[in-house]
Amino acid sequence: MNALVQPVKQFKKEQIQHATDDPRWVRYTLISVSLSFILLFLFLPLGLVISKAFASGWQAYWDALSEPDAQAAIRLTVLAAFITVPLNTIFGLASAWAITRFEFPGKSLLTTLIDLPFSVSPVISGVIFVLLFGAQGWFGEWLIAHDIKVIFAVPGIVLATLFVTFPFVARELIPLMQEMGSEEEEAALSLGASGWTTFIKVSLPNIKWALLYGVLLCNARAMGEFGAVSVVSGHIRGITNTLPLHVETSYNEYNSVAAFAGASILAGLAIVTLVLKSFLEWKQGRRL
Amino acid sequence: MSILIENISKHFGQFAALDHINLEIPDGELVALLGPSGCGKTTLLRIIAGLESADEGRIFLSGEDKTGHHVSRRGIGFVFQHYALFRHMTVFDNVAFGLRVKDKKERPSETDIAKKVHNLLELVQLDWLHDRFPDQLSGGQRQRIALARALAVEPSVLLLDEPFGALDASVRKDLRQWLRNLHKELHVTSIFVTHDQEEAMEVASQVVVLNKGHIEQQGAPADIYDHPANAFVSKFIGQTNVLNLNEDNVIWLKTAGIAVDDSKGNVAHIRPHDIDVKKADADSDSPVTLKDWQHLGSLIRVELYRPQDNGSGTYLFAEMPNERFKLLQLNRGDRVALHIKHAHWFNS
Numbered sequence: 001m002n003a004l005v006q007p008v009k010q011f012k013k014e015q016i017q018h019a020t021d022d023p024r025w026v027r028y029t030l031i032s033v034s035l036s037f038i039l040l041f042l043f044l045p046l047g048l049v050i051s052k053a054f055a056s057g058w059q060a061y062w063d064a065l066s067e068p069d070a071q072a073a074i075r076l077t078v079l080a081a082f083i084t085v086p087l088n089t090i091f092g093l094a095s096a097w098a099i100t101r102f103e104f105p106g107k108s109l110l111t112t113l114i115d116l117p118f119s120v121s122p123v124i125s126g127v128i129f130v131l132l133f134g135a136q137g138w139f140g141e142w143l144i145a146h147d148i149k150v151i152f153a154v155p156g157i158v159l160a161t162l163f164v165t166f167p168f169v170a171r172e173l174i175p176l177m178q179e180m181g182s183e184e185e186e187a188a189l190s191l192g193a194s195g196w197t198t199f200i201k202v203s204l205p206n207i208k209w210a211l212l213y214g215v216l217l218c219n220a221r222a223m224g225e226f227g228a229v230s231v232v233s234g235h236i237r238g239i240t241n242t243l244p245l246h247v248e249t250s251y252n253e254y255n256s257v258a259a260f261a262g263a264s265i266l267a268g269l270a271i272v273t274l275v276l277k278s279f280l281e282w283k284q285g286r287r288l
Numbered sequence: 289m290s291i292l293i294e295n296i297s298k299h300f301g302q303f304a305a306l307d308h309i310n311l312e313i314p315d316g317e318l319v320a321l322l323g324p325s326g327c328g329k330t331t332l333l334r335i336i337a338g339l340e341s342a343d344e345g346r347i348f349l350s351g352e353d354k355t356g357h358h359v360s361r362r363g364i365g366f367v368f369q370h371y372a373l374f375r376h377m378t379v380f381d382n383v384a385f386g387l388r389v390k391d392k393k394e395r396p397s398e399t400d401i402a403k404k405v406h407n408l409l410e411l412v413q414l415d416w417l418h419d420r421f422p423d424q425l426s427g428g429q430r431q432r433i434a435l436a437r438a439l440a441v442e443p444s445v446l447l448l449d450e451p452f453g454a455l456d457a458s459v460r461k462d463l464r465q466w467l468r469n470l471h472k473e474l475h476v477t478s479i480f481v482t483h484d485q486e487e488a489m490e491v492a493s494q495v496v497v498l499n500k501g502h503i504e505q506q507g508a509p510a511d512i513y514d515h516p517a518n519a520f521v522s523k524f525i526g527q528t529n530v531l532n533l534n535e536d537n538v539i540w541l542k543t544a545g546i547a548v549d550d551s552k553g554n555v556a557h558i559r560p561h562d563i564d565v566k567k568a569d570a571d572s573d574s575p576v577t578l579k580d581w582q583h584l585g586s587l588i589r590v591e592l593y594r595p596q597d598n599g600s601g602t603y604l605f606a607e608m609p610n611e612r613f614k615l616l617q618l619n620r621g622d623r624v625a626l627h628i629k630h631a632h633w634f635n636s
Contacts, residue, residue, distance in 0.1 A: 184375070186339055188389075191360075191365075191437070191440075192360045193386075193389040197389050
């Protein structure tokens with residue numbers, strides 16, 4: 001009796017070839033290619049950075065990071081991000097709002113120009129500021145006359161970082177705000193809400209995850225930027241060296257512990273960014 | 289509250305969406321703005337709301353000139369085709385929104401707000417959903433919440449932009465009736481936009497037919513149906529057979545009981561239910577044959593065909609009750625005699 005009730009035969013799941021599946025060898029080849037690529041170009045260097053940073057032990061690592069030049073580099077990096085990220089958040093919000101909610105002449109030009117820092121080499125961005133504010137630049141004489149230092153000083157670094165990172169917030173917001181349309185905001189206005197109340201209570205909650213995502217990417221780039229900052233900084237130790245520049249200077253001086261200790265902080269920042277980014281993507285995906 | 293629309297025009301680039309519209313809507317009416325897509329009906333509604341501004345003309349609500357007033361200061365309630373509920377708020381918070389954003393002086397206390405919101409949710413029969421989020425509701429429920437939200441601020445005018453446009457046919461039917469009953473209860477002057485003539489006739493007390501930025505006709509649904517002002521309205525409202533009065537048609541129409549009079553016009557519009565069909569006698573010279581028929585529920589739509597000398601022919605549609613069609617015992621290809629009870633005449 002029992003034998004009748006039993007299923008005819010148990011197939012193992014992987015034995016069944018589904019019509020929609022690609023052949024197994026294709027799947028395995030693609031998976032192993034991408035995994036080994038990530039291993040070779042991501043985990044190997046990352047592991048190397050960390051092992052080199054700790055090559056001479058904890059104490060050396062700690063000393064390398066607490067020496068005054070390294071501390072100054074970290075402070076400058078944080079300062080540059082502290083100024084540029086809020087400014088670019090405001091700029092990103094304003095331009096995304098303008099592009100998705102208003103009709104005005106030059107709108108498509110603005111949309112294109114926002115992407116400019118993505119398409120221009122960072123070195124060129126740096127050179128632009130040297131041409132504008134350097135000793136031989138357009139405003140050079142005036143700046144010297146008024147004893148204002150921009151190039152080879154902190155303002156230049158902030159300006160270069162500002163330029164390189166300004167697309168991030170706007171880029172995240174524009175597609176989302178386009179897709180959402182303005183009906184919810186119109187509804188809020190028709191219910192008697194003021195423009196500001198509508199922004200705070202309706203628009204902002206709808207875009208907050210995308211906004212945070214943009215701010216996060218903006219911050220990561222602001223702290224990690226090398227090319228543009230390198231041109232305008234002048235590499236003055238302890239004064240105009242940001243963390244990425246500090247890494248380069250130390251490395252060129254064969255101070256590999258200092259170089260890799262700095263690099264490990266940047267790598268750590270990248271990992272934190274990645275984790276937060278996945279979290280924000282998950283949040284955003286759940287909402288939409 | 290009455291609405292007066294005075295000489296409103298609106299252009300989008302070269303395109304004239306509205307061309308000198310004048311319209312008066314008395315207090316307490318439920319008015320349908322009806323027209324094909326692109327006729328300017330939604331633009332007009334948005335101009336009344338203050339969500340769009342007119343190139344010229346003025347808007348008066350209750351005799352007060354509101355032309356320059358911001359949408360938040362017009363005292364209107366607006367219901368959107370795609371609901372536009374605040375997706376990050378619960379149903380309760382959505383409905384409470386308009387009360388909570390009032391100035392401190394006018395803002396009711398939270399207890400009063402809660403009481404009012406629950407009353408409104410009961411009015412739309414959805415109080416049991418108060419703690420849900422919009423994406424957990426069906427389309428019909430969302431639209432009723434949107435209506436409750438608009439009513440919360442006690443608007444003097446309720447404006448609805450294709451309120452049933454995004455809903456399933458069966459839900460739409462229920463909501464139409466529900467909206468009409470709600471309006472009877474509340475008596476707030478309301479305008480809704482629709483491209484569906486059946487919906488306009490069924491729900492509205494007044495229908496305004498728009499076409500290409502003009503008002504073609506305004507009146508009670510029955511008036512517009514029985515006395516269409518022009519060929520456009522006649523064709524747009526309900527079904528109609530359009531016959532050009534060439535010599536050939538004149539003679540035949542006379543045998544069908546319609547005396548042709550040049551002074552009335554050169555095109556005849558005949559409603560399908562104004563055509564009586566019966567089996568032709570053996571000696572009749574009626575040229576019309578029965579092509580086919582379709583069941584429309586209680587009615588049968590009959591497809592009639594009249595061949596013409598030049599080889600082409602005219603198709604006519606007639607409608608009659610199911611019972612009557614059974615009594616006639618007609619088959620495909622049978623010759624039939626027609627009696628046309630009524631026609632509208634227009635000049636083309």
